[in-house]
Amino acid sequence: MNPKVTETEAPAATVRKAARHVIQNEGLIFEKSAPGKRGMEIPPLDVPAVDPTAALGQEFAREAVEGFPEVSEIEVVRHFTRLSTWNYAIDLGMYPLGSCTMKYNPRVNEFVARLDGLASEHPQQPPELAQGCLRILHDLEQCLISITGMDAATLQPAAGAQGELTGLLMIRAYLESQGNPRKIVLIPDSAHGTNPASVVIAGYEVQNIKSNARGQIDTDHLREFVTNDVAALMLTNPNTLGVFEERIAEIATVLHERGALLYMDGANMNALAGVTRPGDFGVDVMHLNLHKTFSTPHGGGGPGAGPVLVKKILEPFLPIPVVVRREGGQYSLDGNRPRSVGRVRAYCGNFGVLLRALAYALAYGPGIRQATEDAVLNANYIRKHLEDLFDLPYNLPSMHEVVFSDALQKVRGVNTMDIAKRLLDYGFHAYTTAFPLIVPGAMMIEPTESESKEECDLFVDAMRSIAAEAATNPELVKTAPHSTRVGRLDEVAAARRPILRWKPADDKELAHDA
Amino acid sequence: MRYLPKSPSERQEMLEAIGARSIEELFQSVPEKFRLRAPLTLPGPLSEMEIIQYFQDRAAENARGCSSFLGAGVYRHVRSVTADALVQRGEFLTSYTPYQAEISQGTLTAIFEFQTLMCQLTGQEVANASMYDGSTALTEAVLMAARLTGRSRVLVARSVHPEYRQVLATYARNLGIEIVEIGYTQSGQIDRAAIQRAKLGDAAAIVTQSPNFFGVLEELPALADEAHAAETLLVTCITEPVSLGVVRPPAEADIVAMEGQAFGVSPSYGGPYVGVIATREKFVRQMPGRLAGQTTDAAGRRGFVLTLATREQHIRREKATSNICTNEALYALAATIHLCLLGKEGLREQALQNLAKARFALAESEKIPGVRRVFSGPFFNEFTLEFPRSVKMINRALLGEKIIGPYALGTHYPELTKRAVVCITETTTRAEIERLCAAVRRILESPV
Numbered sequence: 035m036n037p038k039v040t041e042t043e044a045p046a047a048t049v050r051k052a053a054r055h056v057i058q059n060e061g062l063i064f065e066k067s068a069p070g071k072r073g074m075e076i077p078p079l080d081v082p083a084v085d086p087t088a089a090l091g092q093e094f095a096r097e098a099v100e101g102f103p104e105v106s107e108i109e110v111v112r113h114f115t116r117l118s119t120w121n122y123a124i125d126l127g128m129y130p131l132g133s134c135t136m137k138y139n140p141r142v143n144e145f146v147a148r149l150d151g152l153a154s155e156h157p158q159q160p161p162e163l164a165q166g167c168l169r170i171l172h173d174l175e176q177c178l179i180s181i182t183g184m185d186a187a188t189l190q191p192a193a194g195a196q197g198e199l200t201g202l203l204m205i206r207a208y209l210e211s212q213g214n215p216r217k218i219v220l221i222p223d224s225a226h227g228t229n230p231a232s233v234v235i236a237g238y239e240v241q242n243i244k245s246n247a248r249g250q251i252d253t254d255h256l257r258e259f260v261t262n263d264v265a266a267l268m269l270t271n272p273n274t275l276g277v278f279e280e281r282i283a284e285i286a287t288v289l290h291e292r293g294a295l296l297y298m299d300g301a302n303m304n305a306l307a308g309v310t311r312p313g314d315f316g317v318d319v320m321h322l323n324l325h326k327t328f329s330t331p332h333g334g335g336g337p338g339a340g341p342v343l344v345k346k347i348l349e350p351f352l353p354i355p356v357v358v359r360r361e362g363g364q365y366s367l368d369g370n371r372p373r374s375v376g377r378v379r380a381y382c383g384n385f386g387v388l389l390r391a392l393a394y395a396l397a398y399g400p401g402i403r404q405a406t407e408d409a410v411l412n413a414n415y416i417r418k419h420l421e422d423l424f425d426l427p428y429n430l431p432s433m434h435e436v437v438f439s440d441a442l443q444k445v446r447g448v449n450t451m452d453i454a455k456r457l458l459d460y461g462f463h464a465y466t467t468a469f470p471l472i473v474p475g476a477m478m479i480e481p482t483e484s485e486s487k488e489e490c491d492l493f494v495d496a497m498r499s500i501a502a503e504a505a506t507n508p509e510l511v512k513t514a515p516h517s518t519r520v521g522r523l524d525e526v527a528a529a530r531r532p533i534l535r536w537k538p539a540d541d542k543e544l545a546h547d548a
Numbered sequence: 549m550r551y552l553p554k555s556p557s558e559r560q561e562m563l564e565a566i567g568a569r570s571i572e573e574l575f576q577s578v579p580e581k582f583r584l585r586a587p588l589t590l591p592g593p594l595s596e597m598e599i600i601q602y603f604q605d606r607a608a609e610n611a612r613g614c615s616s617f618l619g620a621g622v623y624r625h626v627r628s629v630t631a632d633a634l635v636q637r638g639e640f641l642t643s644y645t646p647y648q649a650e651i652s653q654g655t656l657t658a659i660f661e662f663q664t665l666m667c668q669l670t671g672q673e674v675a676n677a678s679m680y681d682g683s684t685a686l687t688e689a690v691l692m693a694a695r696l697t698g699r700s701r702v703l704v705a706r707s708v709h710p711e712y713r714q715v716l717a718t719y720a721r722n723l724g725i726e727i728v729e730i731g732y733t734q735s736g737q738i739d740r741a742a743i744q745r746a747k748l749g750d751a752a753a754i755v756t757q758s759p760n761f762f763g764v765l766e767e768l769p770a771l772a773d774e775a776h777a778a779e780t781l782l783v784t785c786i787t788e789p790v791s792l793g794v795v796r797p798p799a800e801a802d803i804v805a806m807e808g809q810a811f812g813v814s815p816s817y818g819g820p821y822v823g824v825i826a827t828r829e830k831f832v833r834q835m836p837g838r839l840a841g842q843t844t845d846a847a848g849r850r851g852f853v854l855t856l857a858t859r860e861q862h863i864r865r866e867k868a869t870s871n872i873c874t875n876e877a878l879y880a881l882a883a884t885i886h887l888c889l890l891g892k893e894g895l896r897e898q899a900l901q902n903l904a905k906a907r908f909a910l911a912e913s914e915k916i917p918g919v920r921r922v923f924s925g926p927f928f929n930e931f932t933l934e935f936p937r938s939v940k941m942i943n944r945a946l947l948g949e950k951i952i953g954p955y956a957l958g959t960h961y962p963e964l965t966k967r968a969v970v971c972i973t974e975t976t977t978r979a980e981i982e983r984l985c986a987a988v989r990r991i992l993e994s995p996v
Contacts (some may be wrong), residue, residue, distance in 0.1 A: 063661055073889035076626050079901050081908035086794045093764050096796045101668050103891035107630055109610040110888045114881075118639035121646075121654035125638030136550055137805055139642050142596045147816070148632070151607025156618045157818035158609050159952050160943070166609030167817040171592070180588050190813070192680035192819070207723065213596045227843040231861035231871035237722025240866045266780070278577040307573055325874065331634075333878025335677070335838065353718075365940035377720035378620065380683035380711040381818025393599050396558050399592025403584075407571045408552055408559070409775040413572055415562045418607050431577045449841035455650070464648050469862075478791050486553035487562060505650035516651035521845035526841035532832065534674045535664040 051492045052461025057519055060116040063103045064536050067293040073107040085468050085504065097460045099502035099537065114266030121334070122463050128489050130457075132273060132417075132466035133226070134477025135304045135326035143330070143390040152389065157419065159380035168365035170359045171382060174392040175341075178322060180393075182300070183313025186341035188352045190383040195228040197340025198268070200353060203375040204319060204344060205266050205295050208352040210372070212293070216265035219297075224253060224274045224470040226529045229299060245472055249275045249428040253284045260292045270299040272313070275428050276413065276435035276480070278305075284495060286316025295319065298342075303327040304482065305410060305434035308403025308526060312343075328391035335544035339387040354376050369501070375474035408483035409434045412490055416481055419494040423501040427473050435480035439473050448511045450475045453521065456503070460496035476526045549593065561730045570887065579692050587975050615980045616952040619930045619971025620761065621682065621787045622818070623810040626974060627830045631812050631885040644875070646840075649853045656878065657851035659840040660975035662884040666729075669792045670806065671799030672826035675835035677854075678825030678880040679872065681809025683715040686755070686785045689805040689825055690716055693753035693781045694725055695834050695869070696802075701726045702783075705738040707760035709787055710960035716755075729756075736764035736923025736932065740774070757785040758798065762957075762971055763930030765795060771799035791928040795901025803827045812886025813879050815982040822844055822879035833859060836870030889941075900988055901974040905981070909972045912985045918992060922967055930971045932957070936992060939968045945991045951984055 052351050087095045105113070122129075129136035130179055147153060155167055169196035175187040191197040202219065208216045218241045221235045246252040250273065260267075269287055272278045278284065286296045295427050298320035304311070304327045312320050324330050325338035332338075344352070354374045367382070390522040398405060417426075417436040423443035440450040454464035454477070466478035481490060504511050515521065554562075559571075568574055575583065592840070594602065616624065632738035635641065646652030646659075659991060674797040690702055691921045702720075704713060706729050713727075720727055728746050731739045738756055748754070754775050756872035758766035768784060775782040781802040786792070788811045798804050827835055835855065841855035861868040888894035890898065904927040912917050918936035933954065935942055943953035961967075972981065 052853055072891040072894045074894050076898055076974055079904055082906050084904045084907055086900060086903060087969050089907060090795065094796050094926050098892050098896045099668050102895065104891045105888060107889060111630060112887060114634045116886055117654035117657050118637045119637040121643045122651040122658055123639045129644055131644060134644060136644055140551060142599055144636060146600060146603035149603055149607045151610045152603065153610040153816050155610050155817040156616055156815045157805055158620050158955060160617050163611035166606035170606050177590055180590050192684065194874045195871040199871060226874050227862040227865045233869045234866045235719065235871055280577055280579065287844060300713035308588055310584060313858045315582045332644050333639045333641055334643045335877030336874040337876045337879060338874035350666040350718050373709055377711060377714040379715060381680060384819040386815040386820050394593040395597055396602065399590045400587035403592050404549055408554060410574045411571065412560065414566045418566045458651050463651065480920060483552055487558045510685050515650050519653055520650055520849050520851040521847060523649050523845050523851045523853045524843045525853050527840040528853050532855060533842040534839055535667045539571035
């Protein structure tokens, strides 16, 4: 394979972030397999062997797994190391991904998550032998309660979307206890896609409400919508434009006057920690994404954790079990809570993720405010240096992220996706494209506090250089990326004739027809 | 603060560039009365050494140094340092969801390999890129069956993991899905006569687990025939997938929900683990969760992308197949690397060792006066024993000998007090088994 990057396709020499570098080719692990090789040995059997057919019966026994890989340890190490070099990562540089809060993942958190006595613990072991685990959960709950200003927490939800569902189920249970679960949950048009999807699973109908010209909720408009059928409003604050909902307290009042609750999607908590607390501005229930604000590694798509924090009125409805600190400092799990919404995940949630989030919170302590300030500083710095070249559809004070649009580049036929793909050639990950939906051609940029001034400057240089390319050589941007291992991939073909697993060569036809 | 890469003068310089007099000015949109005036009440800040000390102290408060005979959905199996070192490469650990395919081919290729391995193991045609865990995978599999059949009753075996059934009940409640519980027979298997009595013809699915919570294997081909004759689906769940190294795969099931923790993921007090849904090709558009698919770029080079996204919430919003967004990619990777290391022979050997050691342990247990096997059905590495005294009492006494005893069934099955599920894996030594049996014998011989 001979990548064809001409001098003109390569980023301008003035851009200092990236240089070209040899990348190893590598097939699929199945293509390297040969009978008789293996990469792991286990201690010899110390009891009499049994015949599987005799032990299980003919109808339950199977032969070895057909097609399973047979490779040595060094081949596995090289295979996955080579694959890893095909990825971009936070450890390599900035992810300007709006709404995703891709920040530094401290290595000490990985170390403590693997300690013997933590990683080794079984979720069903008796609470008297799990006091350390339970205290970790309890300490994290206390940290999150302090940061959000809420009254109680559950750490069980496995990710943000499951947190949303859990919060909505608690709203439903609370309203049912008041006599009427109601029917509708209001969602602004700028919301994350998980919000409406979670509402449906909680048994509610979604009613979308339009943002006003300032990209915010109009309280007069909201008043018309909040009938006795409305259970709650799900609001992201700061919203997905990176703008704080200035009338948040009034919004809460409008809802509360009519017996509805305010749910806050805490995806953007990185703009608020240590500066202001949702519990103080009228929020009744919220979730946090620990893989965003609390730095647990994204891992190429998970795991996450989506703790839910609630006000006192919702506490009886928390999922079971609840971690309880008894007098004398003993911890236990309380599963006997008749008003609970039930269980949303087996065991106590993603303990290993929760533990990392606590390590992060402990590292900062009250100093978490400095992280928030730096995140907002970075976003505003980048905005300042790009607002002369890119359209800013909502000229409002930015918090941790800024949303531009591709309007000025569109006239040359260059859209947000093209610019995002061209960023890859400059050694950056793309920003978030085409979201929020209220901004056509959105370019959503969130640097987080983890970026130095130098990295922010490099990003600004890259964006400015791409803006110049869009004006003088739009084709170059429209066909980007030019320097990556593969070019833009044919997604239409992938969806039309899905190939979702490897099959042996003589079985290829089957793979295509499947 | 060591995680923050700015000097005070750089902060000042940046503020000046923005044209702000102070950092406060950047928070002006937060109403004055809601801005915190005092620092938060939080422990810390802690240095790296102090953080390690805090967690070492917590680890010392747990069960370090105990032998354990707990399974019940979470299994201690061999793990490899190699796999753990590889998943800690920053390019895997700190990368985002692979939406930008051109700079995410590492993750996407590994997901494609994961999907392939899961298909090979389960005998199914397609598998997704992962779910949160087994409990939510099973729940999503049931919701999927309801969508596919347009029916809202499901027949759920009482021998499915009790916590999985609790999660299913939480989701089902508001979606109008009726759960009919189906009991078990003396073999420990689902009661087939009860399935027929429960009006199978109206049901979206029969929902089972195999090996089930009592450790017993279900007769899946026969159950599938029964389900299909009534145009019902068979959904089956696997919490102990090492069994698939020696037990017939659930190829006849329509949807398989699996917990992949046993593939090299540490117990970690309940998570993170890795759920999977595998199913038939024709059902793929109703499947929840991300999928990686093979395609090419303009130059004809092979590459992988996330595909069939029109099922997902970021495209379909309230009409999506599920609200799932984040999955467990890093643990799917860990399982993939683990299975590649173990390979065809290693998995087979591991499964055979579980089979042999569990049978040895059963034989040793049955020598203890008053202790007997409860269910007659075939089993893999877990079996249910009946004791002449309360399991709670026996387990309490075992703790004194640094042994975490078998899982007491009485908590979730009031009809099964004095019964417990013993789990034996390849990591359980013969000496540990003998020590357990000797201790139980001693406890039972001691006066009440």
